Amino acid sequence: MVGPLRRLRTAVSLSALGMWLTVPALTAMAAMLTRDDEGVRAQAVGGVLALMLLPAVLLAPLGGTLAARVDRRLMLIIADVLRLVIIVTVPLLGMLPWTMAAAFLVACLNLLWAPTVRASLPAMAADEETRAAARRSANRVLFGPALAAAPLFAVVALVADATLGGGSRAGLALYVTAAVFLASAVAVALIREIPAEPPAPVPAPLKSLFQGAGTAAARGLGLAVAAVSLAAGAVVAVARVHAGELGGGDAGYGSVLAGLVFGLGFGLFAGPRVLVPFSRRRLAGLAVVAAALALAVIAVVQNLVVVVFATGFLGMSAGAAWANGSGVVGGSGDGDAQQDTRPSAYLRSVALVTAVVAFAAVPLVAGLIGSHRLEVGGAVYDVHGSGAALLVAAVLAAVFGLLAYRRLDDRRGIPLVPDLRAALHGDVYTPPEQAAAAAAQQRTIRRERGVFIAFEGGEGAGKTTQARLAAIWLRDHGYDVVTTYEPGATKIGMRLRAMLLDRDTTGLSDRAETLLYAADRADHVANVIKPAIERGAIVVSDRYVDSSLAYQGFGRQLPVEDIARVNAWATGGLVPDLTVLLELPPQEGLSRLSAPADRIESESREFHERVRQGFRALAEADPDRYLVLDASRPQGELSREIQYRIREILPDPVPAGTEDATSTFPVIRDF
Numbered sequence: 001m002v003g004p005l006r007r008l009r010t011a012v013s014l015s016a017l018g019m020w021l022t023v024p025a026l027t028a029m030a031a032m033l034t035r036d037d038e039g040v041r042a043q044a045v046g047g048v049l050a051l052m053l054l055p056a057v058l059l060a061p062l063g064g065t066l067a068a069r070v071d072r073r074l075m076l077i078i079a080d081v082l083r084l085v086i087i088v089t090v091p092l093l094g095m096l097p098w099t100m101a102a103a104f105l106v107a108c109l110n111l112l113w114a115p116t117v118r119a120s121l122p123a124m125a126a127d128e129e130t131r132a133a134a135r136r137s138a139n140r141v142l143f144g145p146a147l148a149a150a151p152l153f154a155v156v157a158l159v160a161d162a163t164l165g166g167g168s169r170a171g172l173a174l175y176v177t178a179a180v181f182l183a184s185a186v187a188v189a190l191i192r193e194i195p196a197e198p199p200a201p202v203p204a205p206l207k208s209l210f211q212g213a214g215t216a217a218a219r220g221l222g223l224a225v226a227a228v229s230l231a232a233g234a235v236v237a238v239a240r241v242h243a244g245e246l247g248g249g250d251a252g253y254g255s256v257l258a259g260l261v262f263g264l265g266f267g268l269f270a271g272p273r274v275l276v277p278f279s280r281r282r283l284a285g286l287a288v289v290a291a292a293l294a295l296a297v298i299a300v301v302q303n304l305v306v307v308v309f310a311t312g313f314l315g316m317s318a319g320a321a322w323a324n325g326s327g328v329v330g331g332s333g334d335g336d337a338q339q340d341t342r343p344s345a346y347l348r349s350v351a352l353v354t355a356v357v358a359f360a361a362v363p364l365v366a367g368l369i370g371s372h373r374l375e376v377g378g379a380v381y382d383v384h385g386s387g388a389a390l391l392v393a394a395v396l397a398a399v400f401g402l403l404a405y406r407r408l409d410d411r412r413g414i415p416l417v418p419d420l421r422a423a424l425h426g427d428v429y430t431p432p433e434q435a436a437a438a439a440a441q442q443r444t445i446r447r448e449r450g451v452f453i454a455f456e457g458g459e460g461a462g463k464t465t466q467a468r469l470a471a472i473w474l475r476d477h478g479y480d481v482v483t484t485y486e487p488g489a490t491k492i493g494m495r496l497r498a499m500l501l502d503r504d505t506t507g508l509s510d511r512a513e514t515l516l517y518a519a520d521r522a523d524h525v526a527n528v529i530k531p532a533i534e535r536g537a538i539v540v541s542d543r544y545v546d547s548s549l550a551y552q553g554f555g556r557q558l559p560v561e562d563i564a565r566v567n568a569w570a571t572g573g574l575v576p577d578l579t580v581l582l583e584l585p586p587q588e589g590l591s592r593l594s595a596p597a598d599r600i601e602s603e604s605r606e607f608h609e610r611v612r613q614g615f616r617a618l619a620e621a622d623p624d625r626y627l628v629l630d631a632s633r634p635q636g637e638l639s640r641e642i643q644y645r646i647r648e649i650l651p652d653p654v655p656a657g658t659e660d661a662t663s664t665f666p667v668i669r670d671f
């Protein structure tokens with residue numbers, strides 16, 4: 001049954017193409033019929049557009065109910081044929097009132113046709129899986145052809161310009177549209193049967209609007225949606241007239257519409273996928289403001305190419321605002337009636353009603369303002385009514401957008417620019433005060449527990465020696481000390497160490513090596529370091545995270561931030577209280593070693609030099625946490641310096657609470 005489904009999809013796509021073509025074709029006709037009076041012209045175009053949306057606002061549920069009563073195949077054919085007939089009569093009669101009536105009637109037929117399509121596509125599917133896919137693809141079938149319709153209209157307009165005289169130009173697009181409907185009707189007729197599936201109920205836009213948003217987030221988004229719908233609606237409403245003023249004609253009009261639909265499609269697709277660490281709500285608000293700015297550019301810059309690109313940007317911003325916004329309220333955002341929620345129905349109603357208002361009001365305002373020639377300081381400006389009306393709409397959209405941004409903002413008090421910059425680098429921004437407070441809190445928490453000291457440095461720098469000396473000294477002072485090392489301090493760790501350091505391990509990728517060290521570390525922290533710290537012990541570790549940053553980051557030249565992130569996750573963010581860095585030229589350290597070189601030790605000289613520089617850079621970036629020592633100095637001197645520094649961070653050797661216990665100790669008296 002996949003065959004018939006595909007055939008139906010093709011037929012319906014053709015019909016959808018016809019539906020989208022009627023928009024520019026009918027508006028162009030209206031513009032042509034009123035070409036002598038600029039004010040009337042803008043209003044005629046806006047009127048046609050508003051009439052095309054009005055049925056969706058007023059009659060949407062009725063269309064759905066009616067569609068459910070008639071045989072689907074018949075309904076699709078009737079809708080195609082009637083639309084064809086109406087469209088063909090428009091250029092034949094060449095009258096504005098009929099053009100406007102045609103817009104309304106075609107839109108009513110669209111209203112019968114669209115729910116039929118939604119119910120028919122899944123019904124043609126053979127099994128449940130294809131049925132679900134067909135249901136999901138219904139939007140693509142209905143809206144996708146808009147992408148083809150705008151450029152097709154532009155091409156038809158160019159052809160008409162080149163071949164036909166003034167009066168019949170706008171007619172060609174309508175004849176093409178009629179032909180597309182005819183092709184669709186024939187294609188549907190060739191399909192033998194379309195089984196019925198119970199139709200999904202179509203919500204009433206005005207009722208949704210009246211019922212309200214339901215949630216505060218949806219109310220904020222309502223403002224955002226109103227703003228982008230106003231911006232996009234304003235452009236569409238005056239695009240024909242504005243393109244004419246900029247010397248573009250119908251082809252220019254088609255290009256502007258193409259810019260809008262392609263931008264919109266791209267924004268809907270890419271919107272949720274960009275700047276992933278960034279707040280979706282903030283992004284939705286910003287996208288609205290961007291759309292308003294694009295509208296201002298369209299209003300002010302009198303150049304058709306700029307206008308086309310700015311319209312594309314406007315569409316993209318509007319799409320991104322919609323996609324991110326409807327994600328916030330949990331709606332499907334793509335008009336899928338199957339999973340409709342109250343907020344998403346509300347948002348769609350807001351979009352629809354605002355667009356109708358924009359279609360009707362923006363040309364009216366344009367007509368009221370009219371065209372003027374301004375002379376400011378010798379320079380002459382042509383002020384077109386359409387441009388001025390767009391500017392008014394842009395200001396309104398910007399105000400709505402800013403209000404929406406403020407209402408939606410879920411990161412109040414966090415400055416936008418660093419937040420954006422961090423998101424561009426793939427991070428979530430934390431303000432310095434917050435980060436410092438968190439770090440301080442972490443430090444006090446750790447202090448109340450145990451202490452964690454790491455020894456770092458290149459090969460043969462003396463880490464093992466100094467860690468051992470420090471542990472002996474601490475134990476002498478009555479501390480519970482755990483000495484440990486990386487890699488390989490746990491059972492699993494030992495096996496990882498063997499893999500990592502065995503010279504027979506060949507071809508291990510740098511990333512895999514990083515992850516194996518991190519895996520060893522995760523096990524080490526969970527099973528050795530953390531339990532010891534929690535019971536109040538002092539942990540002395542020979543190597544820790546910084547080794548990975550230096551060896552795998554600087555040595556292997558992998559992105560250091562990535563390694564830091566992986567290790568932060570592996571260790572649950574455990575950072576040493578003190579890191580002792582023993583600094584030594586690699587040649588000197590390597591020459592101290594007696595055992596045969598392992599896999600890492602036998603790396604090149606440049607590798608070890610980079611590791612050394614890496615350690616230095618890490619220490620410089622966080623001087624409070626590091627004690628950097630010249631490891632070529634005598635052992636005794638070094639261990640004394642280390643002791644001085646450790647003393648500063650040591651807790652009271654008698655654990656807190658012990659004194660209380662002692663004071664209540666029964667006194668032993670000698671009777």
Ligand SMILES: Nc1ncnc2c1ncn2[C@@H]1O[C@H](COP(=O)(O)OP(=O)(O)O)[C@@H](O)[C@H]1O
Nearest residue numbers: 459460461462463464465592631632633634635
């Ligand atoms: N400050 C020092 N000066 C000279 N030799 C040292 C010093 N510290 C350690 N050594 C020697 O260098 C070698 C490597 O020391 P070790 O502590 O195992 O280094 P690491 O653990 O950093 O690889 C050992 O033979 C050790 O005795």
Ligand SMILES: Cc1cn([C@H]2C[C@H](O)[C@@H](COP(=O)(O)OP(=O)(O)O)O2)c(=O)[nH]c1=O
Nearest residue numbers: 459486487517543544547548551552600601
């Ligand atoms: C902990 C760790 C070690 N290494 C390397 C550095 C060393 O060359 C090697 C083993 O550590 P090392 O301390 O040199 O072991 P030993 O002193 O017992 O030979 O592992 C990394 O590359 N990344 C890491 O994260």
